[in-house]
Amino acid sequence: SESLAPGFLAECEREQLHHVQSIQPWGCVLGGRTGAPIVEVVSANLPAWTGWIPEAVLGQALTTLLPEFPPQTELTDITNAPDAWMLAASDKRFYPALLAGPSGPLDGLLSCNAHNWLLELEPALPSEQQADAYRPVPHRLYRMPYSERDWASHCQYLADELRTASGFERVMIYRFRHDGCGEVIAESLRDGLPPYLGLRYPASDIPQIARQLYRLNSHRQIPNIAAPPVPLLSLEPEAVADLTLSDLRAVSPVHLEYLKNMGVTASLSFSILISGELWGLIACHHSAPRHLALPVRLRCAEMTQVFTLAISGYQSTQRLMDLNESDQEILALLAALRLVDDERDLIAELGTGRANVIDHTLAQALLSLARATGAALVDASNIVTVGQTPEVSDIRALVNWLHETVTAPIFVTDRLAALYPEAIAFAELGSGLMAVRVDGYRETGDRWFLWWRPEQPHTVYWAGDPRKGALFDEQRQVLSPRSSFARWIETTARQSEPWTDADWLRAKKFRSLVLHDINARFLGR
Ligand code: BLA
Numbered sequence: 001s002e003s004l005a006p007g008f009l010a011e012c013e014r015e016q017l018h019h020v021q022s023i024q025p026w027g028c029v030l031g032g033r034t035g036a037p038i039v040e041v042v043s044a045n046l047p048a049w050t051g052w053i054p055e056a057v058l059g060q061a062l063t064t065l066l067p068e069f070p071p072q073t074e075l076t077d078i079t080n081a082p083d084a085w086m087l088a089a090s091d092k093r094f095y096p097a098l099l100a101g102p103s104g105p106l107d108g109l110l111s112c113n114a115h116n117w118l119l120e121l122e123p124a125l126p127s128e129q130q131a132d133a134y135r136p137v138p139h140r141l142y143r144m145p146y147s148e149r150d151w152a153s154h155c156q157y158l159a160d161e162l163r164t165a166s167g168f169e170r171v172m173i174y175r176f177r178h179d180g181c182g183e184v185i186a187e188s189l190r191d192g193l194p195p196y197l198g199l200r201y202p203a204s205d206i207p208q209i210a211r212q213l214y215r216l217n218s219h220r221q222i223p224n225i226a227a228p229p230v231p232l233l234s235l236e237p238e239a240v241a242d243l244t245l246s247d248l249r250a251v252s253p254v255h256l257e258y259l260k261n262m263g264v265t266a267s268l269s270f271s272i273l274i275s276g277e278l279w280g281l282i283a284c285h286h287s288a289p290r291h292l293a294l295p296v297r298l299r300c301a302e303m304t305q306v307f308t309l310a311i312s313g314y315q316s317t318q319r320l321m322d323l324n325e326s327d328q329e330i331l332a333l334l335a336a337l338r339l340v341d342d343e344r345d346l347i348a349e350l351g352t353g354r355a356n357v358i359d360h361t362l363a364q365a366l367l368s369l370a371r372a373t374g375a376a377l378v379d380a381s382n383i384v385t386v387g388q389t390p391e392v393s394d395i396r397a398l399v400n401w402l403h404e405t406v407t408a409p410i411f412v413t414d415r416l417a418a419l420y421p422e423a424i425a426f427a428e429l430g431s432g433l434m435a436v437r438v439d440g441y442r443e444t445g446d447r448w449f450l451w452w453r454p455e456q457p458h459t460v461y462w463a464g465d466p467r468k469g470a471l472f473d474e475q476r477q478v479l480s481p482r483s484s485f486a487r488w489i490e491t492t493a494r495q496s497e498p499w500t501d502a503d504w505l506r507a508k509k510f511r512s513l514v515l516h517d518i519n520a521r522f523l524g525r
Helices: 006-014 046-050 086-090 127-133 148-166 207-217 251-261 294-343 361-368 392-405 419-429 481-491 500-525
Strands: 030-035 042-044 094-101 105-112 117-125 170-176 182-189 219-222 230-234 266-274 278-284 375-380 383-387 412-414 432-438 445-451
Touching: 030 046, 030 230, 046 094, 094 117, 094 294, 105 294, 117 294, 127 294, 148 170, 148 182, 148 278, 148 294, 182 278, 207 230, 207 266, 207 278, 219 294, 230 392, 266 294, 278 294, 294 361, 294 500, 361 375, 361 383, 361 445, 361 500, 375 392, 383 392, 392 419, 392 432, 412 500, 419 432, 432 500
Parallel strands: none
Antiparallel strands: 030 042, 030 117, 042 230, 094 105, 105 117, 170 182, 170 278, 219 266, 266 278, 375 383, 375 445, 412 432, 432 445
16 A cells, blocks of 8 residues: 555645646636636647637637627636635636537636636536426525434435435535544435445545635536546646636546545535535545536535535534533533532542542533543542543543643643653543643642543444445455545544534633632632
8 A cells, every 4th residue: 555655645735736737528628817818728629619729719819709708807816806715616607508519509617716717618408408407406405404303314305405416326425524534424325335424534535735626616527537638738838727716627646546446437526615614525426427517517516505504504503502501511510519529528538549439410410511431530639530531540640740731721632642642551541631620629729620532433433334344345445435444543543532612611611610619618608
């Protein structure tokens, strides 16, 4: 597996995808410099598609070739608008049946960024397919999911509808996680295909430059991985055309290999943008060549666009519910803590310094507050543990380290071992740590509340999945989903599920309420 060498991955990140000087052969392109109508670049297949000879077209004004089209103003940058992140994709201009080519009408797509304008021509949708392509987006997609179950069925509905609309064999909603790796969260597939649902893939499967291109384009179509690319011909041989906004841009050879290894011949993906960030992709696969005409792609992109509204809505609902829930959790935890402290007077009772099992309610409240699998209450003389935690001696050493190293009252990391090598010993059950220090807790001095989360691969469930057999194909190449997943485990060793802002806020709120409690008791005495 030579291609797993770090040098190879760095190489991937350097590939200037938008500067490739060729296109896929399902259309042709003319281009020029932003602001000027002169055609400075055309694809070599121009004659077959338009009947025009490249030598005759290069150097001509587009306005001479197409007198009615387009207005000069459209050849100026649309991506430099202040709200470009919203507009870039939607501001490509679509001109149905712009031109009659030798083999039928051609649709035009005009795009423009800071460097180049591009006019791409591709076969227009046959009239018998038009009724389908122009059907409105299903109304159900506009319904806002409210509960987790609504959300799951909403995702499934979108995947199913997109599979119908696109005719692809497999449609996946692929969601990026905090560290750039991704997970298939919903899937619709033809009977008999192995599911990829729930699988994770490393961030390196989609390099940053590719992500940037998907941020700026609503979709990416690769109808046939075997189709030979067509070179661009340029007025100035040295000039490099910018294909950032091109639908036809030729595909990176590495990605073609990747698709081949996955058994995919045609792929189509739609970008899901939330607040300008790439939240995920809808990835569609087909084992035979498959090309969708522009209006059909645009309809699918529109369905995806509507789906982003659902995501935003669902996220807001979740945040509100989470806030409300966390208040209740914190109150329950405080009450349980009070009870333990009062009734048994923790300090006196646990004075032996041994770990103790504490009240069940307290234990549950403690773990659920931080969505953790282990927790401990630590003060100068006692350590009380709940769930899966390191050994008491390891906890003591950890707290000493926290005392010396951490000044902030709340400390979170999803890779403790990287900061504190002794944590390697318990990485499996405690790769992630959240620590909250409460100063001057009654007579005992500082008290620490510690929460652990296990190493990530152990919380990802697909091993043991009855469907996995089909995926464990040892004959497959380096970049098959299976080895891709193995690579993901490799890159996330000794890391836990990350702590979110919500986790941190809960800890902060908890801490301030504990402090408030202490003060109230102190004054009450
Ligand atoms: C592009 N990689 C992509 C795309 C996807 C994936 C969806 C967008 C293009 C498309 O729709 O085909 C990855 N596809 C996946 C994943 C699943 C899937 C994870 O279906 C899971 C089910 N790829 C690598 C490595 C490199 C790499 C090591 O694995 C490094 C060079 C590159 N991926 C790569 C490049 C592109 C890409 C360069 C851009 C292709 C392009 O737009 O030209």
